Amino acid sequence: MPFLKTIFQTLLLVLFILGLASCVKDVDLDQAKDIGLKPKLQIDLLIFDVSETDFVDTLTNQQKTIIRDTVRLEFLDDSYVQDDLIEVEFSFKYINSFSRSFHNKISFLSENNSVQHVVEFNIDPGDKNNPAVTEVIDLIKLDQIQVIRRSIKMAVEIETLPGNDPFTGELKFQSKGLFSFEF
Amino acid sequence: MRFILTLIFFIITVLSQGQNKQLLYDVRSLPQSLMSNPGTNITFDKHLGIPFLSQIHFSAGTSGVNLYDIFNDSNPNVNERVTKAIRKLTSNDYFTAREQLEILSFGWRLKNDDYISMGIYQEMDIFAYFPKDPAVLVNEGNKDYINIPFNFSHVSFTGEAMTVYHIGLNKKIDHQLTIGGRLKIYSGIFNVESTDNTGYFTTMDSPEGPNYYRHFAENINVRVNTSGYKSLKEENKSVEEATADLLKRSFFGGNIGVGVDLGFTYKIEEHLIVTGSVQDLGLMFHKKDVENYLYYGGYQTDGIEPLFPDAGPGGSTLPYWDIFEDEVDKNLKDETLNEAYITWRPYILNASLEYGFGKFYQPCNCLVPEYKRSINLIGIHLFGINRPKGLKYAFNAYYDRKFTQNFRVKFAYTVDDFSYTNLGLLVSSRLKNFNFYLAADNLLGYFNLAKSNSESIQLGFQFVFDK
Numbered sequence: 225m226p227f228l229k230t231i232f233q234t235l236l237l238v239l240f241i242l243g244l245a246s247c248v249k250d251v252d253l254d255q256a257k258d259i260g261l262k263p264k265l266q267i268d269l270l271i272f273d274v275s276e277t278d279f280v281d282t283l284t285n286q287q288k289t290i291i292r293d294t295v296r297l298e299f300l301d302d303s304y305v306q307d308d309l310i311e312v313e314f315s316f317k318y319i320n321s322f323s324r325s326f327h328n329k330i331s332f333l334s335e336n337n338s339v340q341h342v343v344e345f346n347i348d349p350g351d352k353n354n355p356a357v358t359e360v361i362d363l364i365k366l367d368q369i370q371v372i373r374r375s376i377k378m379a380v381e382i383e384t385l386p387g388n389d390p391f392t393g394e395l396k397f398q399s400k401g402l403f404s405f406e407f
Numbered sequence: 408m409r410f411i412l413t414l415i416f417f418i419i420t421v422l423s424q425g426q427n428k429q430l431l432y433d434v435r436s437l438p439q440s441l442m443s444n445p446g447t448n449i450t451f452d453k454h455l456g457i458p459f460l461s462q463i464h465f466s467a468g469t470s471g472v473n474l475y476d477i478f479n480d481s482n483p484n485v486n487e488r489v490t491k492a493i494r495k496l497t498s499n500d501y502f503t504a505r506e507q508l509e510i511l512s513f514g515w516r517l518k519n520d521d522y523i524s525m526g527i528y529q530e531m532d533i534f535a536y537f538p539k540d541p542a543v544l545v546n547e548g549n550k551d552y553i554n555i556p557f558n559f560s561h562v563s564f565t566g567e568a569m570t571v572y573h574i575g576l577n578k579k580i581d582h583q584l585t586i587g588g589r590l591k592i593y594s595g596i597f598n599v600e601s602t603d604n605t606g607y608f609t610t611m612d613s614p615e616g617p618n619y620y621r622h623f624a625e626n627i628n629v630r631v632n633t634s635g636y637k638s639l640k641e642e643n644k645s646v647e648e649a650t651a652d653l654l655k656r657s658f659f660g661g662n663i664g665v666g667v668d669l670g671f672t673y674k675i676e677e678h679l680i681v682t683g684s685v686q687d688l689g690l691m692f693h694k695k696d697v698e699n700y701l702y703y704g705g706y707q708t709d710g711i712e713p714l715f716p717d718a719g720p721g722g723s724t725l726p727y728w729d730i731f732e733d734e735v736d737k738n739l740k741d742e743t744l745n746e747a748y749i750t751w752r753p754y755i756l757n758a759s760l761e762y763g764f765g766k767f768y769q770p771c772n773c774l775v776p777e778y779k780r781s782i783n784l785i786g787i788h789l790f791g792i793n794r795p796k797g798l799k800y801a802f803n804a805y806y807d808r809k810f811t812q813n814f815r816v817k818f819a820y821t822v823d824d825f826s827y828t829n830l831g832l833l834v835s836s837r838l839k840n841f842n843f844y845l846a847a848d849n850l851l852g853y854f855n856l857a858k859s860n861s862e863s864i865q866l867g868f869q870f871v872f873d874k
């Protein structure tokens with residue numbers, strides 16, 4: 225019987241040693257609070273392709289010098305933008321086969337149409353066989369990001385600039401945003 | 408978010424353990440060996456488990472990453488290591504957690520020498536492949552993955568909790584062959600499964616226009632089936648009500664399933680034994696408290712196109728965003744249904760070959776030749792468990808020595824998806840009719856659990872009687 229007692233004690237010792245020996249070391253679990261996700265998302269925004277007919281008022285049949293339209297971007301009001309967006313890099317590209325210049329004005333508006341952010345630039349003239357490409361990159365960093373968080377609409381306004389060349393051609397627009405988040 | 412991430416990494420690392428119970432397989436003096444092979448050539452004549460204590464088993468594991476990989480204290484940039492870990496893991500890496508608690512266990516030898524055993528145990532099994540592409544998309548976004556599809560078939564997981572009622576019969580056909588079978592009735596508590604999903608999300612360069620990129624969601628078909636979840640998430644349900652509901656389900660108040668275990672032991676010659684078994688060959692029928700979540704379809708977009716119409720009253724224009732959302736909703740559908748479904752249990756395969764040497768022990772009845780065993784046993788054991796993308800295997804070699812009639816030790820070396828350095832130990836001791844066993848895997852890992860991919864402990868107390 226003393227032998228059995230020894231065995232049982234050995235078993236208890238094994239348990240005890242397992243319990244004592246097991247440990248978690250060389251790690252700093254406090255780093256868990258620093259874990260975050262930092263996705264960068266490329267997202268297409270608006271596109272359009274306008275020609276001279278889009279600059280004609282359908283009621284009066286007169287040529288307009290300015291066309292404009294507004295698109296709601298509802299996702300700007302989502303919590304991941306409101307809470308976690310840290311930077312946006314917008315890219316705007318025009319491909320112009322009009323032999324006339326245009327002035328572009330892109331505005332980001334709040335719900336009550338108050339202007340939060342504006343990107344303005346002139347669009348270079350091109351020609352039918354050799355369209356001009358005008359590209360502008362607009363970076364909004366963390367210290368300005370509130371202008372995007374307060375916005376819900378993107379308005380595009382194109383104004384024809386004076387010129388004598390015939391007013392025919394195509395004006396194509398591409399846009400995207402590189403949205404950087406930190407969750 | 409941080410809490411969830413921390414929880415995930417805790418589960419996949421601190422609790423990193425294997426999913427098999429190789430140390431208990433074919434240990435003929437332990438009643439638990441009948442649970443992994445009902446055809447074990449057992450050496451006892453009656454057993455009675457201590458309720459809730461006859462078998463306590465918990466295992467969880469991960470293939471590919473451990474706690475140290477993430478929280479290494481020599482480098483403060485934890486997010487860099489998280490990204491590195493996500494990039495290193497593949498969609499075939501997986502996390503698993505399995506728990507079993509024996510509630511009742513007893514058995515006795517019949518007059519015709521068959522052995523009948525029965526009992527109740529509670530089981531939980533969770534298995535998830537690493538959702539590689541969705542994880543990369545969430546962690547890094549699509550910026551560096553233009554023209555590379557994110558594959559949603561990487562989302563594949565199952566989870567279930569149930570109470571199992573079982574009765575088994577072990578029959579010695581002759582001196583060489585012992586066979587056994589066990590019928591199981593599953594009383595489902597909770598189930599979730601999402602397998603065989605399809606679909607890609609891709610952002611393609613679009614040099615020919617009309618925009619910088621084109622976003623594709625193709626062939627999306629993601630389905631999550633749940634049973635026992637819908638009623639639990641109901642608002643205004645008190646903890647007492649939820650507990651009563653779970654208990655009711657444990658006693659056939661929920662979904663029911665049925666399954667069998669089958670096994671055999673065959674003595675090729677006196678010293679050479681081959682065994683094989685299949686466990687949990689069964690189905691669960693989910694009809695009650697079922698909720699299915701579906702997301703399917705396909706869509707592509709280049710962005711929203713304003714048409715520059717003449718402005719309406721007050722400068723109003725077309726509701727482009729609403730039109731876009733309607734278009735997305737029409738093509739990418741999100742539905743919640745209440746359709747019954749059937750799941751296979753994750754069946755387990757075991758096979759072993761064992762050779763005995765050293766003098767025979769004649770522990771109880773020297774007139775019963777089957778009870779004889781060698782002092783030393785060496786063997787190999789192959790384990791496989793069925794998972795959504797196929798069987799997961801573990802292979803081990805062991806040495807089992809009986810030091811006295813009532814004290815045996817089994818050493819095992821196991822190779823599986825988690826580790827190549829898994830050394831395990833089983834000690835089983837009897838004081839008169841009281842038996843205690845303790846089995847621990849991957850002993851080396853205990854010295855620093857943070858660097859371990861595999862640990863496991865099983866223990867139990869019971870009464871075992873010989874004639």
